[in-house]
Amino acid sequence: MNADTPAGYERTVDWNGDDVLAIDQTLLPHDEVVLRLHDVEALAEAIRSLRIRGAMALGVAGGLGIALAVRRAQEQGEDVIGATQKAAATLLRTRPTAVNLARGIEHVLAALEGGADAAVEAAIMLIGTDVSTNRAIAEAGADFVSTVLFAARHSELVVLTHCNAGALASVDVGTALGIVGALHRRGRVLEAIACETRPLLQGARLTCFELARMDIPCSLVVDSAAAGLITRGDVDLVVVGADRIAANGDVANKVGTLSHALACQHAGVPFVVAAPETTIDAGCPSGADVPIEERSAEEVLEFAGARTAPGGVRARNPAFDVTPAALVTAIVTERRVIRPAAGERPGP
Amino acid sequence: MNADTPAGYERTVDWNGDDVLAIDQTLLPHDEVVLRLHDVEALAEAIRSLRIRGAMALGVAGGLGIALAVRRAQEQGEDVIGATQKAAATLLRTRPTAVNLARGIEHVLAALEGGADAAVEAAIMLIGTDVSTNRAIAEAGADFVSTVLFAARHSELVVLTHCNAGALASVDVGTALGIVGALHRRGRVLEAIACETRPLLQGARLTCFELARMDIPCSLVVDSAAAGLITRGDVDLVVVGADRIAANGDVANKVGTLSHALACQHAGVPFVVAAPETTIDAGCPSGADVPIEERSAEEVLEFAGARTAPGGVRARNPAFDVTPAALVTAIVTERRVIRPAAGERPGP
Numbered sequence A, B: 001m002n003a004d005t006p007a008g009y010e011r012t013v014d015w016n017g018d019d020v021l022a023i024d025q026t027l028l029p030h031d032e033v034v035l036r037l038h039d040v041e042a043l044a045e046a047i048r049s050l051r052i053r054g055a056m057a058l059g060v061a062g063g064l065g066i067a068l069a070v071r072r073a074q075e076q077g078e079d080v081i082g083a084t085q086k087a088a089a090t091l092l093r094t095r096p097t098a099v100n101l102a103r104g105i106e107h108v109l110a111a112l113e114g115g116a117d118a119a120v121e122a123a124i125m126l127i128g129t130d131v132s133t134n135r136a137i138a139e140a141g142a143d144f145v146s147t148v149l150f151a152a153r154h155s156e157l158v159v160l161t162h163c164n165a166g167a168l169a170s171v172d173v174g175t176a177l178g179i180v181g182a183l184h185r186r187g188r189v190l191e192a193i194a195c196e197t198r199p200l201l202q203g204a205r206l207t208c209f210e211l212a213r214m215d216i217p218c219s220l221v222v223d224s225a226a227a228g229l230i231t232r233g234d235v236d237l238v239v240v241g242a243d244r245i246a247a248n249g250d251v252a253n254k255v256g257t258l259s260h261a262l263a264c265q266h267a268g269v270p271f272v273v274a275a276p277e278t279t280i281d282a283g284c285p286s287g288a289d290v291p292i293e294e295r296s297a298e299e300v301l302e303f304a305g306a307r308t309a310p311g312g313v314r315a316r317n318p319a320f321d322v323t324p325a326a327l328v329t330a331i332v333t334e335r336r337v338i339r340p341a342a343g344e345r346p347g348p
Helices: A040-048 A055-075 A080-092 A099-114 A116-149 A176-185 A202-213 A223-231 A257-267 B040-048 B055-075 B080-092 B099-114 B116-149 B176-185 B202-213 B223-231 B257-267
Strands: A013-015 A020-023 A034-037 A157-161 A189-195 A218-221 A237-240 A244-246 A251-254 A271-274 A320-323 A330-332 B013-015 B020-023 B034-037 B157-161 B189-195 B218-221 B237-240 B244-246 B251-254 B271-274 B320-323 B330-332
Touching: A013 A055, A013 A116, A020 A055, A034 A040, A040 A055, A040 A080, A055 A080, A055 A099, A055 A116, A080 A099, A099 A116, A116 A176, A116 A237, A116 A271, A116 A330, A157 A176, A157 A223, A176 A189, A176 A202, A176 A237, A176 A271, A189 A202, A189 A223, A202 A218, A218 A223, A223 A257, A223 B223, A223 B257, A223 B320, A237 A257, A251 A257, A257 A271, A257 A320, A257 B223, A257 B257, A320 B223, B013 B055, B013 B116, B020 B055, B034 B040, B040 B055, B040 B080, B055 B080, B055 B099, B055 B116, B080 B099, B099 B116, B116 B176, B116 B237, B116 B271, B116 B330, B157 B176, B157 B223, B176 B189, B176 B202, B176 B237, B176 B271, B189 B202, B189 B223, B202 B218, B218 B223, B223 B257, B237 B257, B251 B257, B257 B271, B257 B320
Parallel strands: A157 A189, A157 A237, A189 A218, A237 A271, A271 A330, B157 B189, B157 B237, B189 B218, B237 B271, B271 B330
Antiparallel strands: A013 A020, A020 A034, A244 A251, A251 A320, B013 B020, B020 B034, B244 B251, B251 B320
């Protein structure tokens, strides 16, 4: 247990000087198991299978993956540059939509110019940067919600979120859940509503777990119940994370996010995206340019190993969707609040 | 097996002269079990637990429930009027949102004025009426889609549906799936996309099962993937059933329907509702007046008996949502096509 992490558990992703340590998120909430990942292949498997997941956590994991490659190459007397290039290619193939993964990898590869040890140090520093970025987003988001969106209204808010953009999606307090936690500490949260997030139930398993640890009253709903709750006035605010934000403000996030944004627009409820600056992809003009990861059909056809659909049925399983900028009230980063629905662009 | 039912199985709800027969829909697609329900309590349990479900099937089941009460009262020398009043109260409490249940009950209660046998005959006639109504909706819907919505376009369509508004939701071919089946027979269906329909997976279990029996290519998706598919142009048409339609054209249907309608409006995709005239509730001015059934939290917190959320978490479980008339391209009944988005009202 690490007293610094508000939710009371170890850091989601960490470095012990030789290995990557990571909480196995597929086993939560029932079992808390810390994985010790000694090589890039083990790390890549952990990312592919979502043992490690979440935009910011993937950024740190990508950077630490290069550090792993450096250390293993040094031990075996192999070429460090070649090993890290190979590691980068392996890791980049695991999750195509999440831009932070590529950012973490590129950051540490660039540091290799200063030598192998400089690269490992740069990777380790990603952990600390993630912590400070998380906390800045949480406070900036809570400020924005309290003093801009709900300045005239002092009652407690019902806040709905999707998937998990909490401590488990990063190293520290998270992005969207960081804002919810900061609002809670200011006495502004009546209840958090967590959407279960099919097919892998990150909302039910991870977000409810984090909200319970923060003592925030929490209700779980199926994803498709959110629109009804939003349009009938049961939700004051929706806050989600992001996996990639295009230059025009379109937001790629976990599949299901778009439905919430459409309901918010219909009902006049603010829709806020919380993400670090590194999630904004200046090289990506719009959401149409974001590659959408298609995951295994089995995630949809089966549940906990039991088949729910009849044999022979196919499934489509896009892991993300794109919310157009016009539906996004605000993007809160560690440096600024961008208002895409009002025409502001996060990118050049 | 009944060769008359296109999907190849027994009638969903039937009468054997003494008992109600019903396919247990909670066991599909893995087991096909026909329940023999001998008294009103057994029927009410079957409705509450969704062994019998679907707007039109509930209408027939409600009427047959009164017939059951008549026959049991006669056998035991009890007062038929008192027994049927008690049966009506018991059955009406099972599912508050579905208006057809009340309609079926009221229809048979009214026939009691002609005597006990007349009431039983009226209940049995509901089965035949349901069959002819289903077929009329299917053909009218297919006509409307082919000659109005897609008159200028002769390619095959990708049709998305939610929950199960098929043969299993009625006695015969169903409402929304009846239209899909009729379009398929006309060579107009490229693919049907079934939303799984959390929490109880009627889409995965029942709609995929029916589509496979009709030899219609079918893809299963999680409910929250629909909005992304619709907005990126992968869906030509959405067709759903309804549990109650208000006089102004607002449509109460299985939770999740509203999200699809919002995505359709955003993308300019037609959103069509298929239902019999009996689903239109002239006494209900708007969707705000429809009682929304709240089902057990366990349906959300557990899956196949295994708990997915951490202990202590609450859940909200509204079984239905309301789609505003402005989002409804058309309501197809056995008698007419109403265009709520263009300002037409189904009710007085």
